[in-house]
Amino acid sequence: MEFILQPLTLMTFFPLLGVLVLLFIPSEKKNAMRWTALIASLITFLISIWVLTMFNASNPDLQLVAKYNWITVAGWNIQYYLGIDGLSILLVLLTTFLSPISILSTWTAVEERVKEFMIFFLLLEVGMTGVFLAQDLFLFYVFWEFTLVPMYFLIGIWGGPRRIYAALKFFLYTMAGSILMLLAILWLGIYQGTFSVPDLITKGGIDPHTQLWLFIAFAAAFAIKVPMWPLHSWLPDAHVEAPTAGSVILAGVLLKMGTYGFLRFNLTLFPQAAVQAAPVIAVLAVIGIIYGAAVSYAQADIKKLVAYSSVSHLGFVMLGLFALNPQGIQGGILQMINHGLSTGALFLLVGMVYEQTHTREFKVYGGLWKVTPIFGTIFLIVSLSSMGLPGLNGFVGEFTILLGTFGSTVLHSPWYAGLAALGVIMAAVYILYMFQKIFMGPEGSIVEEVKKHGHALRDLNWREIVTIVPLLIFIFWIGLYPAPFFHLMAPSVDKLTAAFQAAALAMR
């Protein structure tokens, strides 16, 4: 009882209660199952708010720690070790926030095998929350791999025509990277004698050469997940084939597991290697920003455009993290949240129109703003947030990242930020293209096409508005008043950057 009532444990595993209830609901009661999943995820969200109220923002260290010995054989000491700090709290909240929204978006979109869908979804939530909370490398690895399974089935069963191919590619790609990470984890466990992240940080003392190898092993897993250019090839397949809710969670949370991994493990465990590798990562990030933006523009499929835009956006996040200064890292963390909100919202919106039209080809769209004014206006706001319009969330993240990168003493060149800032222009090109082709211009053929099937294209209904409005609130909130979000992460980030100054000094 004591074990389960710890806030972090309770938050992580609460969705399992929903799974348990779902198992006993007869298959034909679809609405009951939807409500069960929604309520389970909503309560999880409430628990995360409770965690937030207990979180002390001025403390840079891990808080609300839950720690037990788990596997202790043959000198190995694997712990059940959860904790939360400024690096992870926003991502945890993002996870618990996006989950009910995604479930709400499936209300009419998922009609087949609702029970299995909801079970997988709740399992996925457990895995994601666990990834952001685990402070023992082994436990982290378990959660990390665990998220693969439900996502694999979400894409493979409820996806589009090429779902099996996409699901498998997603699975194997991530696996391939994870294997290297597992080796590095085992190395740390064997040679450093512990899997606990805080202990490993205090212990330190890995020589720079080995650090670099370990850094690369971890980076392989995370870079595929992010995905960093050129390891992004699985992403368009996974996004295009995934059902809407899957895309939302994939873009909103799963990709952040990669960037979070860099932040939590690569930066803290191998600070010297991070300083060494920073220019390489930054070059890949800048290529990703420009490449992703260019490729987005040339897509004929709306969802594919949004998918490639993620490559560009996450390039910004990576660039910020490896600026290794407070502006860059705080901007990077905030941009993870921003990307989850904006791109999540874009996938939701694309899903809402797809549900009616069953096509995502740009060429059949046009002039929809007149037909569906509320939808058009909300889509516009989300698009602008995604292209970093000041006053909305995206700008705060992008600006602080670029500012930090520009003055980074580790990267030590204005070219990274200068070239990355080109991405700001290119984002306007593809985002405005997307908005124009769907909502402006003469009425597209799809309007007549939909009418032929009996129903005229309708504007958003109440459920859809309820799904999207919470995201809009945060889009404005972070854009206008990001202070509370920065306050939550500032002490932990300062602690991290202080470690870098030490590492950079040690290398001189």
Add this chain to the structure above:
Amino acid sequence: MTFFYLAPWIVFFPVIGLLVNMIFGGRFSEKVIGTVASLASGLAFVCSVLLAYSLTGHPEAFRWTIGEWIHIGTLQLDWTFRVDTLSTTMMLVVSGVGTLIHIYAIGYMHEDVRFKSDLKRFRRFFVFLNLFIAAMMILVGGDSYLMLFVGWEGVGLCSFLLIGFWYEMDTLARPSWANSNAAKKAMIANRIGDFGFLIASFLMFWAFHSLQFDQVFQQAPAIAASNPGLITAITLFLLLGVTGKSAQIPLFVWLPDAMAGPTPVSALIHAATMVTAGVYLIARSAALYVTVPAAQFIVAMVGALTAIFAATIAVGQYDIKKVLAYSTISQLGFMVAGVGMGAFAAGMFHLVTHAFFKALLFLSAGSVILGMERGHHHLAHHKGHDEHGDPHEEVFDPNDMRNMGGLRKTMPVTFWVYLIGALALAGIFPFAGFWSKDEILANAQQGGFTAVYWLLAIAAFFTAFYMGRQIWMVFFGEPRHEAAAHAEESPKVVTVPLMVLAALSVVGGALNLPGVETLTKWLEHTVEFIKPSEFIMSVALISTALALIAIFISWLLYGRKPLKAGEVDPLKKMLGPIFTGMERRWFVDEGYKALFIDRYVDIARFTADVIDWKFWHDWFHEKVIAGTYNWLSNVMLNRYADQRGIDGFFNGLGEWTKNAAAGLRRFQNGFVRSYALFVLIGVVAILGYLLFK
């Protein structure tokens, strides 16, 4: 008594206005919607007046913080409003001219939404217009470069929304992508400029460790002394931003297309206020510019070249609004040249008078267009009854001056106010434009900017010429189209704001008369580098003579013998290909398309289709990785590996999925197996390396 606490309300009032119309506007009549929006803008004007009044007693800058924005380490940005003589000058212009245009738009949009048969869009127009006022107030009221940037991009958004207001048609109301393309073009061109702004702000922050105006300006002399190249870079990157927002060479191409927006938008955003933001930015950054004369010279030259370049294009246009659009680019060139030379007061003075007379000209042009549309409508209606013909058969362009002629008889009020605006723009004594333009020219001569002086003087000559041409073509001679013959004068709600602006265009020069220098003294409190400028009689005489000669030539060509319907422009007969060059905008758009836009599209397509998809996705991943391991697995699994183990697991997985989704294609065993093997080999190899190295 001071009213500084009202500072945030210059933004709050328009925001409240737009929210009220957005939420409740569905139930409001057009009159109520228009009144709410005009009131919101009007209250912002009242606040601006009170703020300016407060400054008369306390001329030093007043700062009012309403909230924390971005605080990270040394980066400390707040939502802080800045009330000083420079910002209130802009606030007064924006909200003052803005309110008049709101009122005018009630009448204009009433007719426009009916011509285009979408009554619902009336409300949307006023929501956007209020949003624009709010964004513009943030731009001029912000206390840091970044808050300025919020307004800067915010007005860019409003510009996008309003250029693309009739997004499903072109300017002749035919279904088309044209208007939305124009909107997109404006925003992207502005974003290119914003890129410069961003880089400038990064340089600035890491040099000054602040983006707040006072802190930057205080350190400017010291840093300019130790590292002048840095300040030069900052000012030139800011200039890139200016060329985007204020439509200067090389980014001016968006502004003519922006005329796709309804005419009140052209007047408010694309003539009087938003496009002058770049001039404001340079005046605001005076402390930086004065430390680097080389950059000042470049700014002045960009302005002067733009002034003359755009003026020549204006000569060759037939669209009444396009003439004014190129004229605006040209006049913005005058302002940029002015502030570039360090004549900050002169530049700001011209900004203010230009806001009066160019808003007047655009709104009057709008009145002309409405008159033409009324005439055409009347005609079509008439014909429809008589011959049962299709009233929309003929494509009629109400903006084309070749369709006009003789309108001074049918639209007398519009004619007189237009004439006043034209004389003010041409720089005829004693209208407002004479004083402000002259102050810039005098500064150019005084400051030793000879090239700038002559470029601007010649541009002024062209200005008088194209305005003369326009007046003769539109209002004199005989109607060249039946619509012009049946044109009707506009209602009071349209003409009254015109009269107010006409009055301001007449007396606006009084703001900064030589010897009195009211505006200069007012701005001195904020911009310390203002030099008192002299009135130079020779400069005034030369420019007046040039203007009169130009008007005389325009009379010779267009007034003495008015253009007949279908007749070729007399200047075209005289100049031939040169006129074609002016008419076709010197082919700049075509050049940009061939050099940059098409290239970008090609590169993007090639990267996406060939590099990313065919090569990387299909060939490398499918053929090389999957193919190789398929082959390897066939060789190796058959010999060494325990097939049942691996295959069994993946087959099991496959069965599970297959059962879960009925009718799914079965897994291709070789594919899965090969990947599994790939993973296995990787593990063994790396483990081996780690253990035995």
